Amino acid sequence: MNHRIRPLIPLLVLTLLSASTLAAEVNLYSARKEALIKPLLDKFTAQSGIKVNLVTGKAKTLLKRLQSEGRNTPADILLTTDAGNLHAATTANLLQPVDNTTLKTIVPHNLRDPEDHWYALSIRSRVIVYSKERIKASELSTYEDLADPKWKGRICIRSSNNIYNQSLLASMISHNGIKPAENWAKGVVANMAQSPQGNDRAQVKAVAVGVCDIAIINTYYMGVMLHKDADQKKAASQVALFFPNQDGRGAHINISGAGIIKGAKHRENAIKLLEFLVSDEAQQWYAQANHEYPVKAGIPVSKIVNAWGYPFKQDSLNVGELGKYNTDAVKIFDRAGWR
Amino acid sequence: MQQSITDNLTPSARLRFAFNLPSGWTLAAAFVALIIATPILTILGFLFYPSSDTWQHLADTVLADYVINSLLLMLGVAVGAGSIGICTAWLTSMYSFPGRQIFVWSLLLPLAMPAYIIAFTYTGIFEVAGPVQEWIRESFNLRYGEYWFPEIRSLGGAICMLSLVLYPYVYLLARAAFLDQSICALEASRTLGCGPWRSFFFVALPLARPAIVTGLSLALMETLADYGTVQYFGISTFTTGIFRTWFGLDDSVAAAQLSGLLMTFVFVLILLERWSRRQARFHHATNRYRTIPNIKLPSLMGWIATTACLLPLFFGFLLPVGQLTQWAIATFGEMVNDSFYELMMNSFLLAGAAALLTLIPALILGYGNRNHATPISRFLVRLSGMGYAIPGTVIAIGVLIPFGILDNGIDAWMIKYFDINTGLIFSGTIFILLFAYMVRFFTVSLNTVESGLGKIRPSMDEAAKTMGYSGIKILRHIHLPIMKGSLLTALVVVFVDVLKELPTTLVLRPFNFNTLAVRAFELASDERLADSSTAAIAIVLVSIIPVVLLSRTIAHSRPGQPQ
Numbered sequence: 001m002n003h004r005i006r007p008l009i010p011l012l013v014l015t016l017l018s019a020s021t022l023a024a025e026v027n028l029y030s031a032r033k034e035a036l037i038k039p040l041l042d043k044f045t046a047q048s049g050i051k052v053n054l055v056t057g058k059a060k061t062l063l064k065r066l067q068s069e070g071r072n073t074p075a076d077i078l079l080t081t082d083a084g085n086l087h088a089a090t091t092a093n094l095l096q097p098v099d100n101t102t103l104k105t106i107v108p109h110n111l112r113d114p115e116d117h118w119y120a121l122s123i124r125s126r127v128i129v130y131s132k133e134r135i136k137a138s139e140l141s142t143y144e145d146l147a148d149p150k151w152k153g154r155i156c157i158r159s160s161n162n163i164y165n166q167s168l169l170a171s172m173i174s175h176n177g178i179k180p181a182e183n184w185a186k187g188v189v190a191n192m193a194q195s196p197q198g199n200d201r202a203q204v205k206a207v208a209v210g211v212c213d214i215a216i217i218n219t220y221y222m223g224v225m226l227h228k229d230a231d232q233k234k235a236a237s238q239v240a241l242f243f244p245n246q247d248g249r250g251a252h253i254n255i256s257g258a259g260i261i262k263g264a265k266h267r268e269n270a271i272k273l274l275e276f277l278v279s280d281e282a283q284q285w286y287a288q289a290n291h292e293y294p295v296k297a298g299i300p301v302s303k304i305v306n307a308w309g310y311p312f313k314q315d316s317l318n319v320g321e322l323g324k325y326n327t328d329a330v331k332i333f334d335r336a337g338w339r
Numbered sequence: 340m341q342q343s344i345t346d347n348l349t350p351s352a353r354l355r356f357a358f359n360l361p362s363g364w365t366l367a368a369a370f371v372a373l374i375i376a377t378p379i380l381t382i383l384g385f386l387f388y389p390s391s392d393t394w395q396h397l398a399d400t401v402l403a404d405y406v407i408n409s410l411l412l413m414l415g416v417a418v419g420a421g422s423i424g425i426c427t428a429w430l431t432s433m434y435s436f437p438g439r440q441i442f443v444w445s446l447l448l449p450l451a452m453p454a455y456i457i458a459f460t461y462t463g464i465f466e467v468a469g470p471v472q473e474w475i476r477e478s479f480n481l482r483y484g485e486y487w488f489p490e491i492r493s494l495g496g497a498i499c500m501l502s503l504v505l506y507p508y509v510y511l512l513a514r515a516a517f518l519d520q521s522i523c524a525l526e527a528s529r530t531l532g533c534g535p536w537r538s539f540f541f542v543a544l545p546l547a548r549p550a551i552v553t554g555l556s557l558a559l560m561e562t563l564a565d566y567g568t569v570q571y572f573g574i575s576t577f578t579t580g581i582f583r584t585w586f587g588l589d590d591s592v593a594a595a596q597l598s599g600l601l602m603t604f605v606f607v608l609i610l611l612e613r614w615s616r617r618q619a620r621f622h623h624a625t626n627r628y629r630t631i632p633n634i635k636l637p638s639l640m641g642w643i644a645t646t647a648c649l650l651p652l653f654f655g656f657l658l659p660v661g662q663l664t665q666w667a668i669a670t671f672g673e674m675v676n677d678s679f680y681e682l683m684m685n686s687f688l689l690a691g692a693a694a695l696l697t698l699i700p701a702l703i704l705g706y707g708n709r710n711h712a713t714p715i716s717r718f719l720v721r722l723s724g725m726g727y728a729i730p731g732t733v734i735a736i737g738v739l740i741p742f743g744i745l746d747n748g749i750d751a752w753m754i755k756y757f758d759i760n761t762g763l764i765f766s767g768t769i770f771i772l773l774f775a776y777m778v779r780f781f782t783v784s785l786n787t788v789e790s791g792l793g794k795i796r797p798s799m800d801e802a803a804k805t806m807g808y809s810g811i812k813i814l815r816h817i818h819l820p821i822m823k824g825s826l827l828t829a830l831v832v833v834f835v836d837v838l839k840e841l842p843t844t845l846v847l848r849p850f851n852f853n854t855l856a857v858r859a860f861e862l863a864s865d866e867r868l869a870d871s872s873t874a875a876i877a878i879v880l881v882s883i884i885p886v887v888l889l890s891r892t893i894a895h896s897r898p899g900q901p902q
Contacts, residue, residue, distance in 0.1 A: 027850060033861040034853070035870075053850035056861065060586045061846045064736055068743030072750055072763045074850070088589060159573045161583055197492040197573035198462070201866045205468035210483040235468055330587035334400040339575055 025051040026269040029066065030079040031059035032256060037079070040285055044276045050269050059085035059163075066094050066261065076264035077273065079121075081256045082163045084170070086118040087323020095259035100271055106278045106296045110318045111255055118259030120319065121277045122286040123293035125253045125312070126168050128242040129222065130214045131207050140214070142245045143172065143252065147187025155188060156203045156212035159196040160333035164218055164254060169332060170325035171252050174317055178328060185336035196339050201225060201232065208235035215239075218254075223291025223304045243312040250313035254322065256292070365716055368707025371700045372719035378737030378778050379725050383602065385595035393584060393593040405580040411494060412501070412569070412576060413559050419502025420558045423651045424509025425551060429539065430648060432517035435633040436641035442648040444890035449655030450507040450832070451882030453839035453856060455567030456875045458500045459863045460659040462571070465491045492572040501562050503655035508561075509554035511828065511889075512790070516550035517543060519794065549793070552612055553786045560605060560728040560782070566842065567860070577601055578730050591736075598733045605728040609721060660879060666872035674873040678853075683877055686854040689769075690837040690881075693776040694830045700777065701784035701829060705792050724782030731779060731842030738775045738847065742766050772847045779843055780836050784829040791825025824892050831889040835882045855881070 030037055034056050041052040057065075059080045066073055066089075078095065080086050089095050090113060097116040104112070111120035128140055146155060158165065173181040193212035203215035204225060225236035243251040258277070260270045276282055283294040287301045293310075294301070301310050430436070431443050465471055465488075472488055475481065490496065520543060528538040544551075569576045575583075577597065585594035636644055667674075704720050726734050746763045753759045765771050795818060803813045841856045848857075855874045862871035 033865060034858075035862065035865070035867075055848060055850050055852075056857075057845045058586070058732075060589075060591075061732055061735070064591065065739060065846060068736075068739040069763060069766050070743060070747045072747060072766075074763065074767060159570075161570065161579065161587065163586075166587060195573060198466070198571070199866060202466070202468075205466070209468045209472075211467055231468075327588050327590075330583065331396055331400075334396065339573055 024049055024269065025053060026076050026266045026273050027053045027074050028055070028077045028079060028273070029062045029075045029261075030054060030056045031062060031085065032056070032079055032081050036290060039289070040277065040282055041273075043281065043285075044273055048272060048276070050272065052273065060088075063089055063092060063094065067092065071263050073261060073263070074265070075261050076266045076270040077258050077260055079256070079258040082167060082322070083120070083255050083257060083319035084163060084167055084323035084326045086113070086257050086259055087320045088326075089259060090115075090117040090320075091323075094262055096262045096264070098260050098271060098274070100275070102275050103278060108295065110316050111257075111295055113259070113320055114318065118257050119274060119278070120255035120257040120295045121274075122256045122283075122290075123253050123295055123314070124255070125219045125243065125251045125293070125314065126164055126216060127219055127251055128214055128244055129204060129207060129217055129239045130242060131210070132238060132240050134210075134213050137240065137242055140242045140244070142248065143168070144176075144184060145244075146191065146214075146216075147184045149187075149191070151191040151214070153191065153193050154213040155191045156193055156206045156215040157188070157196055158199055158203060160330070160338045162199075164200075165216075165338075166326050166329045166333070167254050167322040168216070168252050169329035170322045171315060171317055173325040173328055173332075174321045175249060178332070181329075182332045182336060185332050185338055189336050189338050204239055205232075205235045208238040219293075219305065219308070220291040222308075223302060226304050227291065227302075241308045243309065245315070246313050249317075250315040253293075253314045253319070255295070255319050257319075364703070364707040365713065368704045369716050369719055371703050371707075372716070372723045375700060375723040375726075375778055375781050376719060377741055378734055378775070379602065379722060381737040381740050382595050382729070382733060383599045385592055386599040388592050388596070390596065391590055391593055393588055393590045394596075396588075397580075397584065397593070401575060401580065401583075404575045405577045408494065408574055409563065409577040412497060412574070413562055415494070415498030416501045416505060416562045417555060417559060419498055420506040420509055421551070421555055423502065423506040424511075424554060424558075425513050425544075427506075427648050427651060428510045428513035428517055429543070430644045432514055433634060434636050434641075434644060436636045436644040438645050438648070439633075442645075442652065444887050445652055445656075446510055446648060447507045447886045447890055448652065448879075448883065449504050450511075450835055450886060451839070451879045452504045452656065452659060453567075453841070453859070453875070453878065454501055454504050454561075454565055455571065455841070456663075456839075456859060456863065456871075456878075457504055457655075457659050458497075458568040458571055459868055459871075460662050461496070461500060462491055463868050464658075464662055465489075494572075494574055497568050497572050497574055500568055501558075501565060503651065505558035505561055506651060506655070508557040508832075509551060511832075512550040512554035513547055515790075515824065515828070516547035520546050550790060553790060556609065556612075557727065557783060557786065563601060563605065563728050564730050566730050566732070581730060581733065595733070595736070598729050601729055602725045606721065606725060660876065663872040663876050663879075666869040667876050670869050671873055674870060679873070679877075682853055682855050682858055682874070683881065685852065686838055686856070686878070687881055689772070689776075689854060690834045693773055693780070693837040694834040696773055697777045697780055697784045697833050698788070698826065698829055701781065701788045704785060705788040709792055720785070723778075724785055726778040727780065727782045731840060731844075732846055734779050735775055735843045735846035738771060738778065738843075739766070742771055767847075767849050769849060769852075772844065772849075775843045775847055776833075776837050776840065779840070780833045783832050783836065787825045787829040787832065788822075791822040794821050794825075827889055827892050831885045834885055838878055838882055 028041070034054065037056075038054070041054065045051055055062075059082070062078060063085065066075060066078065069075070078086070078089055080089075086095075095117040098119075099116055103119050104116075107119045111123070112118065128146075130137070130140060160166065169181060169185060172184060176184075194206070198206075200217040200221040203217050204222065206212055207215050219241070222236055222241055225232040245251060258274060260267060260274070264270050278296055280296070280299060283296045283299045286292045287294050287299060287305070291302050291305050293305070300306070427442070427446050431439055431446070463469055467483060467488075475486060475488070476483070479486070524542055524546065525538050528542040533541065563578065566578050566582065570579050570582075578601075581594050581597045581601070584597060585591050635641075704723070708716055708720055742765045746766050749764060750761045753761045799817055800813060803817055808816070839856050841860050844854055844857055845860075848854075855878045859871045859874035859878065862874070
């Protein structure tokens with residue numbers, strides 16, 4: 001063998017082994033994008049000395065990767081930005097239960113799996129935003145009301161490919177049943193000002209410009225828009241935020257959350273990471289940097305978020321239900337012609 | 340006849356014929372094709388699964404939309420990318436007009452633009468809340484709805500975006516074909532009384548048909564595989580349907596079946612095109628080449644030609660890059676750090692390795708099928724080229740599944756007999772990622788290699804053999820010089836494609852491994868356009884050097900051109 005190559009062999013072996021050795025590390029598959037999780041992971045590494053290896057991607061493709069890698073998967077944790085996919089991972093038998101006191105004390109009942117397969121790490125709500133100029137808050141009430149013909153040609157909302165729309169409809173199926181949920185979807189489609197397009201921020205801009213009067217979006221988008229660059233701030237400051245169903249079941253919420261993979265090789269480290277992610281420090285980061293709501297009681301939300309009113313009444317449905325009705329929700333969207 | 344010649348030769352002389360004999364090459368080619376086709380066969384295999392009630396639901400509701408929108412999108416891009424590509428290729432090959440020298444290479448630049456980036460950028464500029472419409476409203480004191488403005492997030496918008504970044508495929512191949520055409524054929528047509536338009540439509544265009552079709556098929560396959568643009572614009576196409584079925588309806592089998600149908604559709608389309616050409620071969624019939632005398636256009640016509648070339652360059656490259664640069668200036672300092680250089684290195688090495696690796700099987704298959712193609716080997720070759728037409732994520736799954744089975748199988752076997760736990764050997768490594776690129780972009784390499792081989796008339800080989808050249812010598816002294824342009828094209832196009840590739844990378848990459856495209860997409864899909872612009876510009880910058888290099892080689896590759 002060429003002796004220029006020979007010294008490289010140990011290095012090669014090391015690289016090959018590095019993923020499977022039991023060093024102080026933990027391997028994370030994350031549906032949360034790098035920019036929105038890496039800063040927290042770096043903090044964890046600095047505190048604990050445990051290195052976090054990260055792959056980001058879309059939740060369903062990460063699930064597929066876990067399935068094909070089977071029992072030999074290097075992954076220890078699956079982190080997603082919605083409850084539905086954690087539910088899907090549980091159903092696919094990819095997660096293991098974790099009976100951990102810290103996690104159970106901090107994360108409320110409705111925000112974790114009844115059988116302990118996953119825990120929420122942060123909360124976001126899907127709410128109504130409206131034009132300050134053209135709409136009064138008193139005209140708004142519930143999600144159900146959005147199907148009323150009085151909103152004809154006045155509503156903006158993104159495509160039903162989006163998981164947050166699917167989860168919202170899933171919650172309505174769970175509360176009201178399939179048929180009413182379908183009628184609601186049809187009503188909203190009839191009220192749309194334009195065919196669904198763009199993402200949540202685009203809906204805010206559309207309201208600001210006058211394409212429509214109200215829109216449905218996730219709370220943290222408004223937070224980031226108000227916080228960051230000038231032109232988005234201008235659009236965001238022309239709209240106000242409304243929490244629907246406050247006199248009833250509460251506003252729809254979804255979570256970002258995580259579970260530990262079945263057969264994880266770094267189970268202890270993985271639990272440490274989850275405990276860190278619900279610690280005060282991490283919870284504050286979620287609240288301040290991305291304008292989400294903390295799962296831990298007593299952690300202050302960001303100034304911008306606080307101005308919308310906090311606490312507000314949240315839907316107490318177990319978020320795992322959102323996963324259960326996801327397929328039904330998509331089928332309803334298809335039947336209702338909601339692109 | 341050939342049999343009797345070789346029979347009379349010594350064994351060593353027989354070897355000279357080796358690369359032209361069927362058994363070895365054809366067998367190797369079939370084997371290589373089969374390996375590359377494995378992920379494609381994996382996806383097609385799902386077609387034999389029992390279909391779920393998802394199909395009934397799709398047929399009742401959205402399937403028709405998916406099909407119609409995809410067909411319209413294809414048709415639009417075919418017209419858009421086709422006309423831009425052919426026009427600019429013809430103008431820059433045949434005429435001289437102001438700026439021609441620059442257009443020759445710069446018209447390729449939009450190739451470096453990922454479609455989703457251009458879609459995000461144009462939306463930023465032209466959407467209802469963007470600066471252009473804002474300006475209109477403020478200057479004319481209008482409100483939304485009181486003026487007409489084309490909707491960027493629409494089917495028409497998607498056709499424009501895709502045409503702008505995909506026309507370079509047509510341009511590249513059409514130009515190479517126009518340059519290769521013997522001027523004599525054109526001149527003959529002129530002496531027969533054809534005007535310039537008639538010679539173009541009845542002589543040059545039909546002669547360049549195989550090349551144009553190749554370019555168009557690359558553009559259309561990429562159109563069908565596109566997810567980022569149509570998803571962002573809210574258009575329900577077959578591709579968005581695949582993902583909706585998988586992610587939303589949670590039916591990955593039906594999603595794979597949809598992908599299988601998409602591939603079958605493309606496959607049939609390609610076969611139809613081949614059939615319509617039937618026995619027609621497009622070898623050059625004459626050896627007479629002269630430098631094409633670039634006809635100097637009179638000044639008005641010249642400026643019209645300049646404008647015609649400038650428009651696609653401006654809208655496909657200059658405008659979006661200008662906007663990206665403006666955004667990047669604000670965020671540059673924040674985004675560029677050590678990890679950013681690592682991203683650039685990762686992207687560059689990955690793209691380089693993938694381009695080289697993809698060329699090898701393309702050469703094996705190209706040669707294997709050159710003179711001794713059997714129907715089965717031809718079928719396998721076409722099949723292995725299907726990866727370009729389906730979304731990268733689906734390819735990734737087609738790669739994941741067989742490698743998962745292989746890895747876990749080896750592991751189980753090793754545990755059983757040697758009590759050694761090997762874990763995953765391929766899954767989660769760079770190797771599997773490179774293999775996926777090879778599957779995805781194989782058709783790009785193969786098509787270009789085949790079009791290069793098409794230029795080498797069999798009689799050239801035969802002449803060389805009668806002069807006692809060995810196989811190796813023929814390759815070096817005859818094939819290589821003629822093929823150089825094609826080989827480089829294959830390398831550069833795959834390089835640029837990998838550089839901007841997103842979905843496959845996202846699914847298959849190892850831990851802690853990022854590329855420029857991943858960075859740009861993650862930020863852009865979060866609507867952090869300004870933050871994503873630095874990575875997007877870096878993709879464009881890294882692509883420019885090979886693209887310029889390529890266009891120089893093509894310009895010099897024309898037979899009869901002074902080197």
